[in-house]
Amino acid sequence: MFQRILVANRGEIALRVIRACKEMGIGAVAVFSEADRDASYLALADEAICIGPAAPAQSYLNIARIISAAEVADVDAIHPGYGFLAENAHFAEVSRSCNIEFIGPSVEAMRQVGDKVQARNLAKRAKIYVIPGSQTPLESEDEALALAHEIGYPVMVKAAAGGGGRGMRIAHNDISLVQAVRQGRAEAEAAFKDGRVYLEKCVEAARHVEVQIVGDHYGNVVHFWERDCSLQRRHQKLVEESPSPALSRKTREKLCDAAVRMAKEAGYSGAGTVEFLVDRKETFYLLEVNARIQVEHPVTEAVTGVDLVQWQIRVAAGEHLRLRQRDVPQIGHAIECRINAEDCANGFRPCAGPIRKFRVPGGPGVRVDTHCFEGWTITPHYDSMIGKLIVHRPTREAAVATMRRALDEFVVEPIRTTIPLHREIMANPDFLRGNVDTRWVERVWQVGAARG
């Protein structure tokens, strides 16, 4: 088992990993940029090292500085959290070549599942439906047009190197398709240094359902059931829940088994998530694979009772996954609301600034994962996440009631947050009936259509 782990991240996920280390008796080394000097979780770590100024490129995204810190702190492993360098194969490679384990999959598996086009090929070998579209990156606008006519509009132009909801454009006709391909290429080149784009049918009224898996180094893969993340705005998740209210038991099992096949096909080890789109007929299609621990992992931890971050550390240290699939329960119902520092009444504009009042909910069935505190300042350098509010109760109705109660208790002032939006969602009849899809938030709140 590792003696010391460096946490190459910040905010709530850094705190999450430090907590897991402490429970396992592993030394935790935190890194921070100058903007995070007053972060509360630094005192919880055994050591904290300043690695640079606020700019991510010179701190949390800077491989040289992070590896330097790992060396001076003499750690045996690095946990990358999510975002930043979590799915950067080069970082994983450099770390391992310096004899510092990277807590995540092999470089090969990461590259395979991280590339949208290669992932589709893996899916086909695992006998999983992929969304009809181009088998290879688009060579020309003519190819795009021909394919769009074959699979039918609307279509989605997606960056091969994109992910997390970025680098996607819808096209409803020939003219907007040509534009989408041109602009999509330029944006992908700028954002991901990879201008390859490909085409997919736009699955309408779809639900986003993903499956949590963990694999060890010996080829064993176990799933931890699904999470329904259909409530999104511009492809950014707002609310997640487990179980999915929209799936029959049969579809749920087929979906989860498919995720395990996908992970095995990729030779995947560590924690990962296989994302699917599910249409009204409960046919599911691969969306993408996320080779990291995800923001919404607490939802799964609630219904299965496992500690996913501890499992990440164990399998990375070479332990066998001693769980059998039939030993993984799915008990009760869990819902997570992402609380962001955004003004939901004004286009979700990010709201930086000091937090003067911070009252966190508690009581039965409530978990709050946050790094914020009274006196902490949200800066514009990083994402706008304040924290995650998770509830877990025996039924969906009870979970919603607890979430509404907890949202009423949650006070964050004076910055604007998404708490008011979540209150509305938790009172909305469509949501209560479990009748939403990935475009629902944008339709109901008319906060802006997906790009296209």
Add this chain to the structure above:
Amino acid sequence: MADEKTGKERPVAGTPSEGAALDTIHKLVDLMEKHGLVEVEVEQADLAVRLRKGGAEVTAAAPASPAPAAPAAPPKAESAPGATINSPMVGTFYASSSPEGEAFVKVGDHVTEETVVCIIEAMKVFNEIRAEMSGTIEKVLVKSAQAVEFGQPLFAVRPD
């Protein structure tokens, strides 16, 4: 004339255009906040304004996108005005170029911007650190083979 602290241009008090100029400046500041701009320069018939946001670099975050390694030269770590030379990187401090060798600088030495004051080793690369200021070494704050972090004071310096 420019305000020394913020670099903001101030219209000459008492002139008829002062109100309009302040309006323009307020609008520009709002725009900067709204769009996350760091520097704005505007020239009108009767007013030229340049506003620069002070403090650390403001960069929009893109936490979901992977980025290749940045082998860029380390930026200058801001010292307290003339008081210390701070580490521009994370690594191991060495006072001399070899274990038996003489220290690069000692207390009482005068340094200029280009003077190499120490080595910081990071990932097996030995980086020469320059004083980047002119003054006299008053105190050596760290020991050879000590781990240092970004921004950590290495030398106390009395500036010229």
